[in-house]
Amino acid sequence: MTVTSATGTNRIVRPRRVVRSGEGKWAWLLVGVVAAVLLVWEAAVSWLQLVPAAFLPPPTEIIAAFVRLLGEPEFWQAFVYSMQNLLIGLALAIVVGVVVGLAVGWSPVLRFTVAPFLWLLYSTPKVALAPLFILILGLGNESKIALVFLLAVFPIILNTMEGAVTVSPSLVSAGRVFGVNGVYLGWKVIFPATLPYSLSGIQRGAALGFTGEVLGEFLGGTGGLGHLLEFAAYQFMMAEAIALVIVMVIIANLTLWLISTLRRRLAPWYDDRKIVGAS
Amino acid sequence: MTTTIEPAEDEASVSSLISVRGLGVSYDVARTGKKLVAIEGVDLDVREGEFVTVLGPSGCGKTTFMNVIAGLVKPSAGQVLVAGEPVTGPGPDRAVVFQDYALLPWRTVFDNVKFGLEMQKGLKGDGWRDRVQEAIELVGLSGFEHSYPRELSGGMQQRVGLARAIVAEPRILLMDEPLGAVDALTREVMRAEIEKLIAATGKTVLFITHSIEEAILLGDRIVVFKSHPGAIKEVIETGLARPRSERSIQSDPRFLELRDHLWDALQGEATAAAVSK
Ligand SMILES: Nc1ncnc2c1ncn2[C@@H]1O[C@H](COP(=O)(O)OP(=O)(O)OP(=O)(O)O)[C@@H](O)[C@H]1O
């Protein structure tokens, strides 16, 4: 579903639950397709030698590189470095994003004055700012955290904002009738009604934030998985480079899974078929 | 028997709990930029302990009228006094049963009912648990304390809304079609419960309904609304003895007389509304 914003036709992703029915069948199909691709790949590189292994290493070599990687302390150092920056940047983005999103969504004045700029910033390719960040904040953690924050905060703000706008007026009326006012109204009515939207924004923010972290390390860093990847690529260690990319894919997906689990735990009442509060 | 359907006498002189004076509400319709007059020139006085039912065609401004008394909608003309004080916003002396339930979807039945208490008198001590439980039992929802609203039927959700409104024992109960989504049998039980509750606690009630029978069965007085613009068409004293049971009252000549009268009044309204469209 899409919501048209005050400024135009930007899309907002409504919180969505994983499709469950028939999932198993498709999972097997997916496994089959992946296995077939890997087999063709292995055959093309190792047996038929259609592509030089130096450019495109076969799956077996990548798996070997992957296992080797997991045994290296250097890898784990990089892992901790990346995750630390990601978590700090994301935590900042969540706090700022939810508070700003609620305020802008709830206050008509802010919505008409601030929201257009938020959409503008959201649609700016912030990745292009990465070199600037590194120039200003240096090669250390600060520039990475700033990038994570910058990329993650907008989806969180905008989703929270749209959630706050769609809170049913009758819930607000109910709150007022039963004596809930001011900050309490925000805490007891607006915030919980908006939570599924915020979590959905956080999910997208986390994915974007991780991209920011890796990009920052790649462009100019002294540590982290992106730095390792850059090193492997320049050394022409293709198997290592691909193994690192796989690690990143796994991390990104684990993060997404973690947040959607969190959403189910925090908002068990949320039913996708209904917009919150429209009962 | 002579015809006794006459306008109820003006109660303004007697000290009334709710007093509505020249009330008008118009909404700004953002889409067209025009003003929509929802209600106009409404006067009404409600005594303490009185049960007033409000009857009228759909869209005639019943909810709007009640929202002004609740303090949710600002009047554009006239004013509402509750216990002599002008209404400036919602207050703990008035609770509302909403037409669209307005339950908090992230709270269980128990916690939704608790919502009616938590800001008003605080949750000091442990007595509040019993009160919440009592209210839930009263509306016949024992066993569903831990269900979420979306797991309940419309009628059940409506009853949660009712429990939430009565749990804090407000002086005035404003009920907007509280039995609208309830099946006939439950409706009968709930109606009796509401009547008993009101009789026992002496609450003042404003009760909106679409049902002529319900309006007669519950009301001390019936306020009939007309539409375009919404205004009071007439106010009728029911003059039926309490307690009333649906079965015994069906044969009461006064009941039949009132019913016919209200039928005619509403039918005229419905036709007028259809013609003016
Ligand atoms: N928030 C609003 N903004 C604009 N117009 C409104 C608003 N609320 C109600 N109205 C209009 O005011 C009129 C009266 O509405 P109201 O909800 O009070 O009617 P009602 O008598 O309660 O109807 P029903 O029996 O169907 O519930 C309607 O014409 C409606 O379109």
Ligand SMILES: [Mg+2]
């Ligand atoms: Mg209504």
